Amino acid sequence: xxxxxxxxxxxxxxxxxxxxxxxxxxxxxxxxxxxxxxxxxxxxxxxxxxxxxxxxxxxxxxxxxxxxxxxxxxxxxxxxxxxxxxxxxxxxxxxxxxxxxxxxxxxxxxxxxxxxxxxxxxxxxxxxxxxxxxxxxxxxxxxxxxxxxxxxxxxxxxxxxxxxxxxxxxxxxxxxxxxxxxxxxxxxxxxxxxxxxxxxxxxxxxxxxxxxxxxxxxxxxxxxxxxxxxxxxxxxxxxxxxxxxxxxxxxxxxxxxxxxxxxxxxxxxxxxxxxxxxxxxxxxxxxxxxxxxxxxxxxxxxxxxxxxxxxxxxxxxxxxxxxxxxxxxxxxxxxxxxxxxxxxxxxxxxxxxxxxxxxxxxxxxxxxxxxxxxxxxxxxxxx
Numbered sequence: 564x565x566x567x568x569x570x571x572x573x574x575x576x577x578x579x580x581x582x583x584x585x586x587x588x589x590x591x592x593x594x595x596x597x598x599x600x601x602x603x604x605x606x607x608x609x610x611x612x613x614x615x616x617x618x619x620x621x622x623x624x625x626x627x628x629x630x631x632x633x634x635x636x637x638x639x640x641x642x643x644x645x646x647x648x649x650x651x652x653x654x655x656x657x658x659x660x661x662x663x664x665x666x667x668x669x670x671x672x673x674x675x676x677x678x679x680x681x682x683x684x685x686x687x688x689x690x691x692x693x694x695x696x697x698x699x700x701x702x703x704x705x706x707x708x709x710x711x712x713x714x715x716x717x718x719x720x721x722x723x724x725x726x727x728x729x730x731x732x733x734x735x736x737x738x739x740x741x742x743x744x745x746x747x748x749x750x751x752x753x754x755x756x757x758x759x760x761x762x763x764x765x766x767x768x769x770x771x772x773x774x775x776x777x778x779x780x781x782x783x784x785x786x787x788x789x790x791x792x793x794x795x796x797x798x799x800x801x802x803x804x805x806x807x808x809x810x811x812x813x814x815x816x817x818x819x820x821x822x823x824x825x826x827x828x829x830x831x832x833x834x835x836x837x838x839x840x841x842x843x844x845x846x847x848x849x850x851x852x853x854x855x856x857x858x859x860x861x862x863x864x865x866x867x868x869x870x871x872x873x874x875x876x877x878x879x880x881x882x883x884x885x886x887x888x889x890x891x892x893x894x895x896x897x898x899x900x901x902x903x904x905x906x907x908x909x910x911x912x913x914x915x916x917x918x919x920x921x922x923x924x925x926x927x928x929x930x931x932x933x934x935x936x937x938x939x940x941x942x943x944x945x946x
Contacts, residue, residue, distance in 0.1 A: 586625035593618035598650035666697040699818035735866040739873025743767045744897040745934040752935035753942030761881040768874035776867035783859040901927040
């Protein structure tokens with residue numbers, strides 16, 4: 564039996580005040596979820612009702628704490644201004660549009676009971692589950708199965724390059740072309756010897772290639788380590804709180820439109836194999852493909868070779884020629900390569916190849932012209 568608090572102590576008064584605030588918060592949350600349930604139908608309506616019932620159970624706990632302490636229990640009041648505004652927005656617009664606002668608040672409050680000595684153990688898990696439920700409801704849109712995932716499974720050509728190699732390669736070629744063309748044009752404009760211009764081009768090629776490779780390796784390694792940490796944390800949660808993770812799976816599939824019994828059966832089948840469970844939670848909850856976390860070495864090598872290929876275009880004429888002929892050839896080859904890279908990017912993105920090619924060529928031409936002019940001015944001044 565709980566002891567009655569001595570209301571003469573400051574600690575007792577602080578506890579009663581805190582319980583009343585938590586009671587008011589839980590009641591208001593229950594009213595909000597009830598309002599959202601009224602604006603929904605089907606399985607999503609049932610999910611909101613269950614969320615409201617959970618909040619009412621929490622409210623009942625704080626009511627019991629106040630009664631056992633001999634403190635007055637506030638009478639239920641009306642919804643807060645926030646709840647009224649969110650409810651009105653859900654009615655006028657859709658629940659889907661207001662869910663992100665509610666989700667942010669739930670994520671902020673997910674740990675509200677972690678350090679609360681008077682809360683029941685399951686209350687902290689309930690609050691974290693609420694935030695996850697809202698995230699799943701937002702991700703599922705109108706509750707139907709995600710068409711993007713269905714298409715991706717059926718039509719593999721829609722999948723992006725998750726290894727990072729293609730992305731690094733495209734940017735590497737573009738950077739190599741623009742930066743080394745500008746560098747070589749700057750030296751050519753200054754009037755230095757053919758050998759000095761060639762040396763500058765080769766130095767720019769090597770420095771840029773290794774710089775891009777190092778940057779991509781560090782970036783991709785950091786990203787991969789972050790993803791692996793997220794997966795390891797999910798593994799720990801699966802080992803320590805399997806029932807909570809099962810509940811998350813049930814909520815995920817209910818948010819996607821499955822009826823509660825079907826979602827529970829599917830979750831049970833998945834949880835029967837821990838490897839499958841971890842893979843599923845990684846994909847559904849974290850949005851990661853554990854088989855495609857990206858290869859730092861692949862991205863680095865691709866970036867190095869791509870930058871070198873782009874940078875070599877403007878160096879080639881100076882390897883086989885000299886003087887004005889080499890300069891003109893370098894400009895023509897660089898502009899043609901820039902157009903080709905831009906057109907390729909446009910075609911891959913489903914946009915106008917000609918427009919993207921002209922844009923890429925124009926950007927590179929401006930950079931080359933500016934550095935040529937600056938080099939010419941510096942060269943004239945030095946001479």
